[in-house]
Amino acid sequence: MKNDNVKIQKEKFLEDEIETFSIFAAFGRARIYLQTADQHGENELKKFIRGELKAYGSEYEIGNVSEEKHTSNIKTFADEISARYGNILSGGRFRIGIAQKLLNLYLKYRWVLGLAAKSPLHCPFDYRIISQLSVVEPRCIKWTKCDHIGCYQSWVDAARKKAGKSIAEWELKAWGGSNFSF
Numbered sequence: 241m242k243n244d245n246v247k248i249q250k251e252k253f254l255e256d257e258i259e260t261f262s263i264f265a266a267f268g269r270a271r272i273y274l275q276t277a278d279q280h281g282e283n284e285l286k287k288f289i290r291g292e293l294k295a296y297g298s299e300y301e302i303g304n305v306s307e308e309k310h311t312s313n314i315k316t317f318a319d320e321i322s323a324r325y326g327n328i329l330s331g332g333r334f335r336i337g338i339a340q341k342l343l344n345l346y347l348k349y350r351w352v353l354g355l356a357a358k359s360p361l362h363c364p365f366d367y368r369i370i371s372q373l374s375v376v377e378p379r380c381i382k383w384t385k386c387d388h389i390g391c392y393q394s395w396v397d398a399a400r401k402k403a404g405k406s407i408a409e410w411e412l413k414a415w416g417g418s419n420f421s422f
Contacts, residue, residue, distance in 0.1 A: 251355075258349040259290045265364075266341040270384040277328035285325045292317060293346045300347060301356060307396075310361045314340045315389050337386035340365060348408065363411030365395045372414055373398035 263286055273282060296313060299305060305313070314336060321334035340362075347360040363369065366383050375381060375398055380391035396407065403410030 254353060254355065255294070258346060258353070258355075259293055262293065262342050262346040262349065263289060265345055265366075266338050270335075270338050272330055272334065272338060274328055274330055281325065281328040285321070285328065288321070288324065289342065292320070293342070296343060297346065297350060297356075300358075300360075305361065307361055311389065311393065311396075314343055314392060317343060318387075333387055335385065335387040336389055336392055337365070337383035340392050341383060348412075351408065352412070359406055359408040361407070362396055363399065363407050363415075365392070365399075368415055369399070369411055370395060373402065 296317070299313075318334045318336050318339035321339070322329065322332065325334065326332040341364050344360060344362055344364040347356065348364055350356040351359050370381065370383060373395060375391075375394055377391065377394065379388065380386060380394050386392070399407045399410065402414075
């Protein structure tokens with residue numbers, strides 16, 4: 241009985257950390273909040289995001305999520321957050337670039353830690369990865385500014401050309417092997 245409780249606590253700890261790291265990475269350079277945003281609103285947004293990430297995670301574990309559904313999930317995620325929290329968000333929007341980073345990174349962490357049976361369909365697109373792709377459209381270069389699902393699809397298409405079969409596996413190697421300093 242005690243070991244079951246410890247196992248549950250370990251799983252909860254990992255889930256909390258995965259959510260925290262995903263939020264931190266997606267928000268870090270993105271300047272998502274208005275200067276007038278209050279701490280309460282920011283905390284409520286993060287609480288909402290944590291719940292949504294868990295719900296999406298369950299959806300991906302339960303069934304086969306198609307690429308079209310995954311892209312739709314990213315857009316829906318951005319739109320739902322924008323509708324609920326637009327009053328504290330820069331430009332009134334939670335941008336597509338931020339939503340894809342959050343969801344894709346969350347799914348990547350779960351996969352890498354062995355908490356997900358299948359590899360993610362895509363990968364988290366950020367500066368390090370986008371700079372390795374042949375993205376032509378200027379509005380699609382900066383993931384933190386991107387709010388167009390077409391840009392996301394162009395990143396996926398370019399990554400697929402580089403990756404061959406698994407975008408997630410390619411990105412894992414590309415991200416870890418890039419010469420990038422903070």
